[in-house]
Amino acid sequence: MGILEVKNVGKRFGGLQALSDVNLSVKENSVHAIIGPNGAGKSTLLNCLVGKLIPDSGSVMFDGQSVLGRAPYEINQMGISRVFQTPEIFGDLTVLENMMIPCLAKRDGAFELNAIGSVMSQRDILDKAEAMLEEMNMLEKRHMHAAAMSRGDKRRLEIGMCLSQEPRLLLLDEPTAGMARADTNNTIDLLKQISDERDITIAIIEHDMHVVFSLANRITVLAQGTPLVEDDPQNIRGNPKVREAYLGESA
Amino acid sequence: MFGLEKRDTTLLLIVAILTLFAPFILNPFPTGSGLAQFNAGYPDLMQRFVIFGIFAIGFNILFGLTGYLSFGHAAFLGVGSYSAVWMFKLLSMNVLPAILLSVIISGLFALVIGYISLRRSGIYFSILTLAFAQMSFSLAYSVLTPITNGETGLQLTLDDPRILGASATADGSIPVTNLFGLEMRSTYQMAVGAWDFQFNIGYYLCALILLAAFYLSIRIFRSPFGMMLRAVKSNQQRMNYTGLNSKPYTLAAFVISGMYAGLAGGLMASMDPLAGAERMQWTASGEVVLMTILGGAGTLIGPVLGAGFIKYFENIFSKINDNVLHGWFSFLPDGLEDFVVFIVHPFIGKGWHLTLGILFMLVVIYLPGGLVEGGQRIHGWIRGNKRGDASQSKTNPAE
Amino acid sequence: MDAFLLQILNGLDKGSAYALIALGLTLIFGTLGVVNFAHGALFMIGAFCAVTLQKIFNISFETIDATQTDFLGNPLKVKTTYLEHWLGADLGGLIINWSVPLAILFAIPIMICFGFIMERGLIKHFYKRPHADQILVTFGLAIVLQEVVKYFYGANPIPTPAPDALNGVANIGALIGMDIIYPVWRIVYFFFACLIIAGVFAFLQFTTFGMVVRAGMADRETVGLLGINIDRRFTIMFGIAAAVAGLAGVMYTPINSPNYHMGMDFLVLSFVVVVVGGMGSLPGAVLAGFVLGILESFASMEWAINLIPGINQIIIYLVAIIILLVRPRGLMGRKGVMED
Numbered sequence: 001m002g003i004l005e006v007k008n009v010g011k012r013f014g015g016l017q018a019l020s021d022v023n024l025s026v027k028e029n030s031v032h033a034i035i036g037p038n039g040a041g042k043s044t045l046l047n048c049l050v051g052k053l054i055p056d057s058g059s060v061m062f063d064g065q066s067v068l069g070r071a072p073y074e075i076n077q078m079g080i081s082r083v084f085q086t087p088e089i090f091g092d093l094t095v096l097e098n099m100m101i102p103c104l105a106k107r108d109g110a111f112e113l114n115a116i117g118s119v120m121s122q123r124d125i126l127d128k129a130e131a132m133l134e135e136m137n138m139l140e141k142r143h144m145h146a147a148a149m150s151r152g153d154k155r156r157l158e159i160g161m162c163l164s165q166e167p168r169l170l171l172l173d174e175p176t177a178g179m180a181r182a183d184t185n186n187t188i189d190l191l192k193q194i195s196d197e198r199d200i201t202i203a204i205i206e207h208d209m210h211v212v213f214s215l216a217n218r219i220t221v222l223a224q225g226t227p228l229v230e231d232d233p234q235n236i237r238g239n240p241k242v243r244e245a246y247l248g249e250s251a
Numbered sequence: 252m253f254g255l256e257k258r259d260t261t262l263l264l265i266v267a268i269l270t271l272f273a274p275f276i277l278n279p280f281p282t283g284s285g286l287a288q289f290n291a292g293y294p295d296l297m298q299r300f301v302i303f304g305i306f307a308i309g310f311n312i313l314f315g316l317t318g319y320l321s322f323g324h325a326a327f328l329g330v331g332s333y334s335a336v337w338m339f340k341l342l343s344m345n346v347l348p349a350i351l352l353s354v355i356i357s358g359l360f361a362l363v364i365g366y367i368s369l370r371r372s373g374i375y376f377s378i379l380t381l382a383f384a385q386m387s388f389s390l391a392y393s394v395l396t397p398i399t400n401g402e403t404g405l406q407l408t409l410d411d412p413r414i415l416g417a418s419a420t421a422d423g424s425i426p427v428t429n430l431f432g433l434e435m436r437s438t439y440q441m442a443v444g445a446w447d448f449q450f451n452i453g454y455y456l457c458a459l460i461l462l463a464a465f466y467l468s469i470r471i472f473r474s475p476f477g478m479m480l481r482a483v484k485s486n487q488q489r490m491n492y493t494g495l496n497s498k499p500y501t502l503a504a505f506v507i508s509g510m511y512a513g514l515a516g517g518l519m520a521s522m523d524p525l526a527g528a529e530r531m532q533w534t535a536s537g538e539v540v541l542m543t544i545l546g547g548a549g550t551l552i553g554p555v556l557g558a559g560f561i562k563y564f565e566n567i568f569s570k571i572n573d574n575v576l577h578g579w580f581s582f583l584p585d586g587l588e589d590f591v592v593f594i595v596h597p598f599i600g601k602g603w604h605l606t607l608g609i610l611f612m613l614v615v616i617y618l619p620g621g622l623v624e625g626g627q628r629i630h631g632w633i634r635g636n637k638r639g640d641a642s643q644s645k646t647n648p649a650e
Numbered sequence: 651m652d653a654f655l656l657q658i659l660n661g662l663d664k665g666s667a668y669a670l671i672a673l674g675l676t677l678i679f680g681t682l683g684v685v686n687f688a689h690g691a692l693f694m695i696g697a698f699c700a701v702t703l704q705k706i707f708n709i710s711f712e713t714i715d716a717t718q719t720d721f722l723g724n725p726l727k728v729k730t731t732y733l734e735h736w737l738g739a740d741l742g743g744l745i746i747n748w749s750v751p752l753a754i755l756f757a758i759p760i761m762i763c764f765g766f767i768m769e770r771g772l773i774k775h776f777y778k779r780p781h782a783d784q785i786l787v788t789f790g791l792a793i794v795l796q797e798v799v800k801y802f803y804g805a806n807p808i809p810t811p812a813p814d815a816l817n818g819v820a821n822i823g824a825l826i827g828m829d830i831i832y833p834v835w836r837i838v839y840f841f842f843a844c845l846i847i848a849g850v851f852a853f854l855q856f857t858t859f860g861m862v863v864r865a866g867m868a869d870r871e872t873v874g875l876l877g878i879n880i881d882r883r884f885t886i887m888f889g890i891a892a893a894v895a896g897l898a899g900v901m902y903t904p905i906n907s908p909n910y911h912m913g914m915d916f917l918v919l920s921f922v923v924v925v926v927g928g929m930g931s932l933p934g935a936v937l938a939g940f941v942l943g944i945l946e947s948f949a950s951m952e953w954a955i956n957l958i959p960g961i962n963q964i965i966i967y968l969v970a971i972i973i974l975l976v977r978p979r980g981l982m983g984r985k986g987v988m989e990d
Binding site: 322 | 685772775781782783785786787789790791792793794797798801914918921922925929959960963964967968970971974975978
Binding site: 110 | 254255256470471473474477478481482484486488489490491492493494499503507
């Protein structure tokens, strides 16, 4: 049994069958990549996992519990954190405040009406946020406006925010899309470090094969809304079906 | 002090000094001098300053922090006024129960309206609040006449029951509002030389409540709750994917700001025990929007400044007439004097709203941070590092 | 049956005004993506174009008629308008009498210019700002416009009657063998509104210009990539939307004497109409305008008021609230357009 079990999931948009009969099992503490040509249904699948979309059929179980019909915030509270393709952070807030919010969400839950105490006097939250910033190498930027940072820094901040919630499963949606080579390599190193040092499962949707083969220890190939193969990286490389799916697409 | 950071304590002290010494500050010209008409140290005017200050502080908790633009907040002010007047009619002329009831009722009202309106965001939210407020206004004018007394407005009469008080005083008139015997209208006049300062009980009650309301808003701004509200404004998507349910946060902000509006309405009725439907009209809601934006939405002191600014100049402008203008410009040659007076004339007296509209547009276009941003820019300009201060003011949005 | 038809007819004139204002609001929102709180003010300015023309026509000079005396026994002072003086009493009088319909010609260029100036001078700078800022700045503009009008025309409503020929009532039921007495001008207003609406739709449907604008409403960026200057066309659309609102105002003056705050009064309702019809949907705006006008008219019937007191005051808001909650995209709005 994997930590995330996707069974027979289907999703249709009008006349388009975006997903059909998707089965996927993500093992605990693995780095599982989901790859596939454009329009294969990767993003739709991801959105079904985090509560943005509700599949028409099938089931999605996380750690033995169904996530279907739950709101994104509930699914997050179950232990799934999501990193977006373009970094989604609180641009109007400072870097430190950005980091404090997930810490508060972890401690106090989805809603807590604490309107009187000063947020800066919450020692535990402050320490935790600063420690995470330290780990992300951005402590000296803590008073900066998050929106004013470079894209690479925003990505680091977003990953740090997700990690500070101590999630069991980290979902990444093309985390290096639009990045320069150097930034991409930095992100790969960061993710490697995270998966080595932490008790965490990572599921990653990616286009860039360099990223996929540097990180993943399990790969699912999605084509036309349905899984083609699921295997170890070395076997995927040589698989003729995969080649066909990609070449057919690019040709 | 008071569990606040140094900067916030300073801000609170400034507001405290401004409000407590307002009878002096607003009365700079000796009685009988030509400029005395520009004094603003009269009880009813000063009461209006602080009451609208409270209203704007509350509105800012919603709009300034979450970015949800409500165009119906006057409805809560109106409900607060009606509740307070009913308390005067039924229970007693003590303002305390009246103010409490107005806060509670407007809070409940805000809970219902907020619960429905907040199912939408952006412009739809604005239109929903607008629709609710206009509906309340129409109902108050027509069907709810037994409660609101329709067009005439709700007033006290000699045959009101007033269970814990007298229906009428010994000399047969309607009793006056009081706080455990301290009459709201009683005013102590202090003559110092040519000056005549007025200290009014009602004003000081309002001022103390304003200080409490301001203090509470500072606490809210600096609290985890306040940070969550700013997160709502900044990025709701990220918030939801961080395990936070933004709905109850915005609803709580909506109810709190509705209660502030109700408090302002209750105080208004406590100072002058009547309530009319026109207080609920959407242009009245627009006024508190103007105050907050003009002062600086999302800043602590902005709404107070905006409310004071608008109410002060509303009073001053309405008093300026052509004669006053001729007096001011008499140093100019005759033809030029007439010309200047002719140009300025549309903007004064009854033209105050024109001036206000233009001012408001200029602020929205050029100074989105309102008077507070203006102050910061001038400050930075004086220090000679315009650039540096602009970025600094951005990092401290909740000044 | 007669009463039923009469209520529908009663709803038509208000419905026409709602539909026209909502049409303009939707044009502006659909093309420019701007929420225009000053649109009611444009309606009001149109109405005051009619007032102004009436005033111009009535400019007169005084002569002393020695043959008559007033009640004090002094020679009677007679006012004669220049129009009557120049064109003779018959033709001059006729023109003065027809000042409201003639104001249409007067208002079109004024309103279009006004729209251009407003778009180029103000709205253009707000395309990229949030909707809240657009609402705020146009709200400020609406205040300024109404205060300017108040300064020049005073606060009281100014009567602007319809031409005598169109001022009475007619039994329009006679056509279908029923007895329905109805004011003539309201029929005129309804047909006028239909004409304008048809004109706008035909313009958008059958001209190249309209086709480009519609394409721009659907996908602005792509049209821009084709090398078509969509911004200039949008400016022109703003002028047209202003003219539509203005003409709605001109023709409305005989139904309700114009005053400076009539724009604000209509604005709130028109926004509600737009929301009910579906933000960005032109047919939706027109449909919702008429439907809500007629609903309002039915809600003012005695049985409705007896059933739910005050329903006539709140029916439109009630409908809007329900629509927003159960079908946020409105009656005919496209899926996904500003649905949250």
